[in-house]
Amino acid sequence: MIGKIISCSSFAGTVGYVMKEQSHILAAEGVTPPEVRDMVRDFKDQTLLNPRIKNAVGHISLSFSPKDADKLTDARMTQIAREYMERMGIRDTQFLLVRHLDQAHPHCHLVYNRVGNNGQTISDKNMKIRNGKVCKELTAKHGLYYAKGKEEVNRDRLREPDKTKYQIYDAIRACLPESKSWGDLENRLQERGITTSYKYCGQTDRKQGVLFGKNGFTFSGSKIDRAFSYTNLNRHFEQLQRMRPPIEQPRYTAQSVDKLRAAADSYRSAFSGLFKSGNVPEESVNLGAFGLKGGLLLPPSDFSGGIAPELMQRRIGESHEEYINRITALIRAATEAMLVAAAERKRKLKERKANKPKIGF
Numbered sequence: 001m002i003g004k005i006i007s008c009s010s011f012a013g014t015v016g017y018v019m020k021e022q023s024h025i026l027a028a029e030g031v032t033p034p035e036v037r038d039m040v041r042d043f044k045d046q047t048l049l050n051p052r053i054k055n056a057v058g059h060i061s062l063s064f065s066p067k068d069a070d071k072l073t074d075a076r077m078t079q080i081a082r083e084y085m086e087r088m089g090i091r092d093t094q095f096l097l098v099r100h101l102d103q104a105h106p107h108c109h110l111v112y113n114r115v116g117n118n119g120q121t122i123s124d125k126n127m128k129i130r131n132g133k134v135c136k137e138l139t140a141k142h143g144l145y146y147a148k149g150k151e152e153v154n155r156d157r158l159r160e161p162d163k164t165k166y167q168i169y170d171a172i173r174a175c176l177p178e179s180k181s182w183g184d185l186e187n188r189l190q191e192r193g194i195t196t197s198y199k200y201c202g203q204t205d206r207k208q209g210v211l212f213g214k215n216g217f218t219f220s221g222s223k224i225d226r227a228f229s230y231t232n233l234n235r236h237f238e239q240l241q242r243m244r245p246p247i248e249q250p251r252y253t254a255q256s257v258d259k260l261r262a263a264a265d266s267y268r269s270a271f272s273g274l275f276k277s278g279n280v281p282e283e284s285v286n287l288g289a290f291g292l293k294g295g296l297l298l299p300p301s302d303f304s305g306g307i308a309p310e311l312m313q314r315r316i317g318e319s320h321e322e323y324i325n326r327i328t329a330l331i332r333a334a335t336e337a338m339l340v341a342a343a344e345r346k347r348k349l350k351e352r353k354a355n356k357p358k359i360g361f
Contacts, residue, residue, distance in 0.1 A: 001139045003084065003131045006059040011043040011111070012036075014059050015096065018109040022102040026078045030094030030117065039096060043111075046094055049119035056114045058090070058122065060131070063107040065145035072106045074099065080138055081108060087134045089123060092116050103157070150225065164217045168194055169224050172212070181237055198230070207234075252290060256324045260290055263331040267296055270338040274345070275299065285312050290324055296331070305337020 008014040019036050031042040047056040062081055064072055081097050095112035114122040139146050155166055175188035186196045189212070199209030199220075210221040210230040222229035264287060284295040285307065299306040307330055314323045 001080070001135045001142075001144050002063045003135045004061045004063070005127050005131060006061060008057045008059045009055060011040045011057055014057055014111050015040050015043070018059075018096065018098040018100075018111055020100075020102075023098050023100045024074075025096070026074055026081070026099050026108060027097040028095065030113070031096055033096070043094060043113050046113050046117070047115045050115040050121060053115055053121060058110075058112040058114050058124070060110045060112075061107055062110065063105055066105045067145040069106050076142075077106065077108055080142060081110060083138060083141075084134055085110070085112075087137070088127075088130055092118065092120070093122055160215075161217045161219075164215045165219055165224055168212045168214055168219065169228070172224065172228055176233075176236070179237075180240055182233075185233075252320055252324050256321060256328070257291060260287070260324055260328045260331070261292055263328045263335065264292060264294075264296060267331050267335045267338075270335045270342065271297055271299070274338045274342045285309055290327070299334075299338070303337075303341070305334055305341065307331065307334045 015036050019034070019039075025033050028039075030046065031039040033039055043056075047053065050056075062077075062084060064077075077099060078097065085091065085095070090110075090112050093113050093116040095110060097108060097110050099106075099108045112122065114124065116122055136146075138144070150166065150169055153166060155163070155170075158166055171189055171192045171194055172185075175185055175192075179185040179188055182196075189196055193214055195213040197211045197213070198207045199211065200206060201208045207230060210228075210233065211218050212221060212224060212228075213219075220229075221233060226232065284297045286295040287293075288295075296307070298309070311330060312327060318326070
């Protein structure tokens with residue numbers, strides 16, 4: 001059982017609609033059927049008792065599943081509709097209850113006067129909330145089929161703006177499982193011709209609502225479905241972020257880091273000793289991944305004992321300890337090569353100096 005609150009502005013148009021062909025009256029009080037003109041006059045006359053009510057027209061459709069068609073006789077439908085009215089506070093006022101026979105699912109229309117028989121106001125406060133609650137209660141009480149949300153709605157029979165609203169609902173429902181963030185959802189909906197915009201709190205940049213648009217219609221997320229309100233969608237994405245597996249943080253033993261630090265210090269000392277008189281190269285490798293500050297400058301490309309940057313990358317399947325130990329070994333080897341090169345240079349300079357002819361006077 002689904003109740004739909006329908007906004008209307010005149011009794012003439014509303015009564016004229018519900019009294020169309022393929023319909024018959026189930027119940028009426030305070031109006032004189034079957035002529036539409038007479039019933040409209042009766043409704044209008046009672047509104048004079050409370051001229052402060054600007055719109056006195058109440059109109060609700062009560063729809064049932066085709067699976068309940070056999071049990072929904074006129075008498076049973078009338079009983080359920082009267083219970084609905086009582087629980088919704090629609091009492092002591094004029095009403096007209098008409099059953100339509102033009103669709104596969106059983107349904108009826110209730111037209112009532114918001115100006116009561118004694119001039120009292122029939123409240124429309126929180127109508128949608130109360131309507132949903134009462135429909136669920138009566139569905140359970142009378143053992144009616146409980147439709148599983150909007151999936152049971154026949155899209156082909158919808159008119160605008162409901163047709164577009166359900167298109168957006170179906171699109172969000174299809175895109176959401178593949179979306180990990182608001183950005184993901186926006187992009188996927190955009191591919192389906194649906195725009196996404198936000199409502200902000202005052203003059204701040206704090207979001208408090210979401211709007212989806214298509215075919216010239218715009219709906220807030222909560223109007224499409226309560227599950228698609230900004231609050232619920234934002235909570236969904238925040239939970240996804242918390243559920244994402246944490247990025248594995250490198251864990252190196254203190255002993256391995258100390259060895260690497262010592263190797264790096266020795267490397268820098270050997271580097272400055274070998275290349276202090278030449279042009280200092282700009283290329284370097286960073287040791288920040290190991291928790292060490294500063295990098296290591298690389299020797300010129302023509303130096304055979306340098307470190308190739310690609311060798312500094314972690315290999316597939318290599319554990320953290322294997323990685324840091326390999327890098328330490330590379331640095332030590334490069335340091336040794338530079339020390340050997342420095343020693344060889346020193347030897348050659350000394351030899352050149354020793355072989356230099358002496359000039360005497």
